[in-house]
Amino acid sequence: MDINIQFKKGALELCALALIRQQDRYGYELAQLVSEHIEVAEGALYPLLRRLVKEGYCMTYLQESSEGPPRKYYRITPEGEAHTGWLIEEWEKFISGVNRLIQKGIQS
Amino acid sequence: MKTKDQFLVRLESELAPLPPEEREELMEDYRSHFMFGLQNGKTEEEIAGELGDPREIAQEALHQRSGSSTVNAGGATDPVFWYYGQEPRIDSAAAQGGGKGGGAYPGTYSSAYSGANFGTSPGSRHPEPEARRRSAAVWVCAAAGLFFLNIVMIPVLLALWSAVIGIAAGGVGGVLSPVALLLDYWNTGTYFPAKGFASMSLAGCGILLLILTKLSAGALYKLSANYAGWNIRAMRGRGRAKHD
Structure with a gap:
């Protein structure tokens, strides 16, 4: 159970960055998109986004919308682009390593 | 009191250790999250449930803030000292978990994820016994x-x-x-x-x-x-x- 939480923690940053890399997103949209695929406490997203902005991986801009409050959009920066690439690489290495290990366990 | 206001009031008080402008910025994020949710036809209870426990969110905010720059030996992150009046709480259980499970993401994350959605009980919190560090x-x-x-x-x-x-x-x-x-x-x-x-x-x-x-x-x-x-x-x- 604890390990599951750790997985999701690591994954949330990757998910958020991957979604922002596709196109500019606003907070609520990100929360909806992430929780479509993984079960996560959406509240954790906003502090994470703040940190991503602080570390220069994202930048924000406000956009008024006809209905509802103005949307704070997140846009990826070149550093964020590079960081995301690195995270994905690490993630895939990790996943394939774990998979190989599991396969071995099944075969033997 | 409505669920939304309850949630926001609780979150604001949990975020008290943050500098006012940072706290306000985060509060604005959550306020608009509620507005978007209500617009999409969700109830306040649903939205609050999806967001998780305000206390866990505040812990997350404090950890992310001091984040990767000040990860100490135990894998826990240094608490934020905004003023001396309040001793920040540290989730020691989560901090230890972060240290053990660390790997690629040592201690940068805290227990906001262990909110209701994961069906885990929130970890016990104790004030850090160490003497407070000064800025x-x-x-x-x-x-x-x-x-x-x-x-x-x-x-x-x-x-x-x-x-x-x-x-x-x-x-x-x-x-x-x-x-x-x-x-x-x-x-x-x-x-x-x-x-x-x-x-x-x-x-x-x-x-x-x-x-x-x-x-x-x-x-x-x-x-x-x-x-x-x-x-x-x-x-x-x-x-x-x-x-x-």
Whole structure:
């Protein structure tokens, strides 16, 4: 159970960055998109986004919308682009390593 | 009270350790999250449920803020000290978990994820038993203050010590004056009674001076030791540090 939480923690940053890399997103949209695929406490997203902005991986801009409050959009920066690439690489290495290990366990 | 307001009020109070502008920015994020959710036809209860426990969110915000830059040995992150009035809570269970499960993401994340959605009970929280650490600015101010104080105080102490050494030298000289008289008699073969009386009174004065030396040296030693101890405590912080 604890390990599951750790997985999701690591994954949330990757998910958020991957979604922002596709196109500019606003907070609520990100929360909806992430929780479509993984079960996560959406509240954790906003502090994470703040940190991503602080570390220069994202930048924000406000956009008024006809209905509802103005949307704070997140846009990826070149550093964020590079960081995301690195995270994905690490993630895939990790996943394939774990998979190989599991396969071995099944075969033997 | 409505769920939304309840959630926001609780979150705001949990975020109290953050600087006001940062707190307000985060609060704005959550307020608009509620508005978007309501617009999409969700109930306040649903939205609050999806967001998770305000306390966990606040923990997350505090951890993310001090984040990757200050991960310490245990994998926990340093708490934020905005003002001294409040001791920030640290989720020690989550911190340990972060340390163990660390790997690629050591301790940067806290337990906001262990919210209701994951079906785990929130970890127990204890205030960190360690003495609070102070910010660099406070430390620099304390160091500067002590520096200027010591520019004056150390010479004063040295002057007092040299006075004590002077008194001690006077005392030793007085006590030894009969010996000097003896040497004088040896060399010259003459003896003046005046010298004898003088050396006797000098020896008496010397004994008094030595007694004075002992008293003043003791007092001054205590004073110096206390002053040095106070300096160390002032640098460590708040005079609350354990000593003696």
